[in-house]
Amino acid sequence: MPAVLEGTPVQAGVGALKRKHWTRDQCQSMEAAGILDYRNYELLDGELVRIMPNRPKHNDPQMSLYESLAAAVGPGRVLVEASVDLSPEDTPTYEPQPDIVVLNVPRQSLRGAPRRPEHIALLVEVSDTTLAYDLADKALLYARAEIPEYWVLDINNRRIVVHRDPAGGRYRDVAAYAENEDAAPLACPECRVQAGALL
Numbered sequence: 001m002p003a004v005l006e007g008t009p010v011q012a013g014v015g016a017l018k019r020k021h022w023t024r025d026q027c028q029s030m031e032a033a034g035i036l037d038y039r040n041y042e043l044l045d046g047e048l049v050r051i052m053p054n055r056p057k058h059n060d061p062q063m064s065l066y067e068s069l070a071a072a073v074g075p076g077r078v079l080v081e082a083s084v085d086l087s088p089e090d091t092p093t094y095e096p097q098p099d100i101v102v103l104n105v106p107r108q109s110l111r112g113a114p115r116r117p118e119h120i121a122l123l124v125e126v127s128d129t130t131l132a133y134d135l136a137d138k139a140l141l142y143a144r145a146e147i148p149e150y151w152v153l154d155i156n157n158r159r160i161v162v163h164r165d166p167a168g169g170r171y172r173d174v175a176a177y178a179e180n181e182d183a184a185p186l187a188c189p190e191c192r193v194q195a196g197a198l199l
Contacts, residue, residue, distance in 0.1 A: 021046035023092050044137075046093040051081075061153055061198040062099050062126045068198075069102055069122075072191035077103045077121075084123070085114045086145040094141060099153075100124035102187060117145040121187035128155040135161060144169045149186050153195060160195045 027043055030036035041048045062080070070078040079101040085091050101115065102122035110119060123142055127134040134152045142150045143166040150163040150171065158179040163171035164186065177183040179196035 019047070021093070022048055024095050025092075027095070042097050043093065043095040051097065057155060058099075058126050058128065061155065064198045065124060065126070065153065065193065066100055068193050069100065069185070069188070069191060072188045073102060074106075076106045076108060079103070079107065079115075082115060084120060085116045086141060087117070090141060090144060096138065096141070098123040099126045102185065104187060117147055120147050122149045122151065122185045123147055124151045124153060126153045126155065131156065139163055139171060139174075140169060142166070143171045151183070151185075153198065155199060158195050158199055160193070 022043060023046070024043060027036060027038050027041070027048070031038040036048075040051055042051060043049075066078055066080055081097045081099060082101050083095050083097050084101060086094050086096070100123070101120060102124075103110070103115065103119050104121040105119050125134040125138060131152070131154060139150060139152075143163070146166045148164065148166065152161040152163075154161055154176075160177045160183045162173075162175050162177060162183055164173040165171060177195065179199070180194060182192040182194055184190070184192045
């Protein structure tokens with residue numbers, strides 16, 4: 001049996017490993033240098049999280065919801081998997097790419113400019129394996145940025161969880177709509193959708 005050197009940890013857990021904390025600027029520099037294909041990652045709390053490749057279980061409801069929203073507010077105001085800016089304290093180490101972004105201004109008016117919270121009417125995450133993170137961490141993240149409305153399309157439980165009224169870093173109004181119940185965004189009350197129809 002090999003000798004254990006004095007002062008050397010025998011069992012170093014994952015917590016003992018040092019992790020690199022990334023910023024947006026560093027990620028964009030790596031992308032410019034050809035080191036990183038940043039399109040395949042989200043930057044969340046300084047960690048690069050690989051985006052799962054779209055699967056029909058995820059992509060089909062995402063595109064169905066995109067089509068419903070685009071028909072109601074116009075395709076120039078609805079984006080798919082577009083990065084967004086957040087609150088000033090979060091933007092340097094966060095660059096999420098929500099599955100759907102509904103803007104309150106035409107996309108063309110922001111050409112080349114970041115999509116800031118004041119430009120956003122609704123964010124949507126289509127969620128199966130990331131449900132816990134989307135309902136907790138991302139909800140807090142979007143509330144801190146005062147995004148007026150955030151939806152989680154919960155594939156496994158066949159529901160839409162609607163978050164509204166951000167204040168003090170939290171959404172004060174959270175409601176779950178079952179698969180046969182209508183949900184409508186504040187920015188487009190006439191656009192009524194059901195999780196069952198999307199799934």
